Amino acid sequence: MSLAGAWVPGVSAVPITLLMVVYVTGWARLHRRDPARWSWWRLSCFGGGVAAIAVALWSPLDQGGQWLLSWHMTQHLLLSMVAPPLLLAGWPFMPLMQGLPRWIGVGLLGPVLAWPALRGVLARLVHPTVAWPLSVAVTWAWHLPPAYEWALTGSVPHALEHACFLWSGILFWWPVVAPWPWQGAWPRWSMAFYLLLADVANTVVAAVLAFAPGVVYGTYALTAPALGVDPLEDQRRAAAIMWLPGQLLFLVPAVVILARAGRRRRPARSVALPVLRPRRPARFDLLAVPMVGAVLRHPNGRLSLRMGVMVLAVLVVLDGWLGPASAATNVAGTWPWTHGRGLAVVAAVAVGNLACMGCPLIAPRTLLRRWIRPRRRWPSGLRVKWIAAGLVVAWLVAYEALGWWDSPWLTAWLVVGLVLAATVTDLLFEGAAFCQWVCPVGQWNMAMAVAAPLQVKARDLQVCERCATQDCLRGGERGPGCGTGLFVPRKTGSLECTWCLDCVTACPHDNVALAAVVPLQESLLEGTRSAIGRWRDRTDFATLLLVLGAGGLANALLMTEPVVGWVEGVGWAGSGALRAGLITLASIAVLLAWPALAACVGGSWRERWAGLALDLWPVGASVWLVHFGFHLASGWASALPPLQRAAMDAAGLDLGEPRWSAHCCATAPAWLVPAMLVALASGLVASLWLCWTRAVRRGRPVTAVADALVALGWWMVAAWLVLQPMQMRGLIA
């Protein structure tokens, strides 16, 4: 057995990578401001700590530790004596807080971390008189044979054991490392004795193992010999690891502390707290990022983006018409349904409405409008979202009833139909009439971007106040204004914004940004919204949002095997596909009935319905994210084989042998279902928070109960469907 064996990062790769990314982001910010304090040394220490955890948990040490005590001891040493001091020596508090998005670090965690009661408990936990006995107790208790054997019986007790070592290790090393800006209660030299005493306690366990006449842990008596290792020899090796390297890990810092204490006889300078001036970091602006910003700002840059996607759409259409009828082997059967939707939803939640920005549907109209200028305005009677809401329902029903996902030919016609509809509408009517009032995909993109971290915003509102031309809205010499009627300084949120960035080109003051915002911040805004008006009066908008939420659940339900089996078994209403369409319609109606009933409680139904639409949207959006994200994560490898097949069939181009096995037999990654449940949990908590906050602001906290029940109901349906076996649509069964 060797460390070069199988490394299994598993699900832990996600939080560990996130932890490192947050630290590095924060450290980089601090390093720019004060490179002497936030040196490379700090980064290396923290990186070393994270690496020690990774080696302990991902390397063959983890599995080998269950068969050899010496390996298990090494793993524990890494978790309790190597990782904690290194992590703490990276002075993690400020980098982690700086690295988190401001709304999480300051907005969400700030009040909790400033809570005196919590600070008091934490201060006590890291006090030497608590941290020392706690750490010794943990080490001794887990080395008692019943506890140690229990930890070997399964992954949960094993994980608990590791968590105890890591937690107690962090508490133990805290007063020793004294991560800045924390200041210890005891003089530094006393930490040398603290470490020496811990070394004695450690030595006791090591000595018991070293001098025991027999094997202490029965499991190893069976497993070690099977690997050709004498169990008693293995036990003595483990004791030696605990004794010698363990002793070094205590004694070296003790000597260093004593040496430093001897050198520095002057009292420490009185400055105990950070010397860094707290500075609000500049708001992130995607348009200010080199290269990316330049491409996005230029109208031709954006047009090239759309033309690029248009080329992919042409490929989809051609293969849909000319390629095989089997969806799994056709570009039109995989790219739009498995990859396109997945990438759009991930981009919406991670960045913003990139799907509308790169939408190929508006590429032809953008080009044709250079010669044909539309003269008509979209009829005022149709300036409502009812058509779009109806089209969303029709889309979802047709998707099931006509089996779009299963028919490349229909998919190709769908793409062509959408391009024609968008081009004709937008050559007849001014602005972005198709995107705003018709396109069901666009409505979905704009709604998803409500949870996005970036938004089109005015850089400096004072500049807008001095501006007399309002080119971002009306257009001017530099280009057309906003096609959906949004006035950038009064724009609130992402609804109605297609990220076309025409306003960026039109603004003569270069005052439009794609700026970092708090996701969902628009949900609680009262008052008038640009291009929308007063939200509580817009039942059409609210209904569209609720239809999208309920539709997401209905659409995902029809993917689960129990529901598919039930639909196939129902003996009415024609073909299975038609039944699926009707069931989609019925599911949407039932799911909409819940908020409709809740809206009857507490005040004007219209106002409550509008509020509920915004409050329930986080659950609805999380369902879409989970659904399409699942297809993307489990089917991403299915993008290449249809392309290879199409290239060979159409042009005799050899792009390699299609690996259809990557298509059908890839197992979903282990982290996928946990990640899906965490995404749903985040949506639910956001919805519950909105329900409560809105109810309190309206002075009717009781209504929050009804609203929360609807949110919980939707979440329960979503959680149920995540745990069902899925029908892998568009992939080879």
Added chain:
Amino acid sequence: MSRMLLTALAVLSTRLACADGGVPIDSRMVGTERVTLLMTPARPSVGSARFTLLGHGGGPVEIQVRNGDHRERTALEAEPGRPGLHAQLDFAVEGPALVTVHAGAATEPLLQSEVTVGPQATAWMARWPWILAWLPMLGLVTLREWLLARRLHSTQEHGASKIP
């Protein structure tokens, strides 16, 4: 405070990362070598279980599960980067099951163990920590709201007391 973040993330990691080596269910000396059979999970339920054979010198080995009327037999095979021989088998029904390991053409089993199979673990049972992930999140948000409301309340009281 960073401890909180660190430890929360670290605990999350440790919970998830555990590769399971299994528990020994039978072991015996074969000549001068000890051969041990391990099973994961420690308490099997209806569904699949993984078996690892350590210490076998060489030659083909098969493992069989007899569980009610259900019988399944498969070869134990080496896997890259992992010591021992491995196989995955299914327990079909609740109750006792006999697991036997046969080396080559020998009629006598090399190892044999009777295990008790529990009822099938539902997806809900297997995923409950993730299903309930919203509870600690909600706890954090509620605590934040309470602290902010308390701060606002005390600010108002403080402000009111200043009014003569």
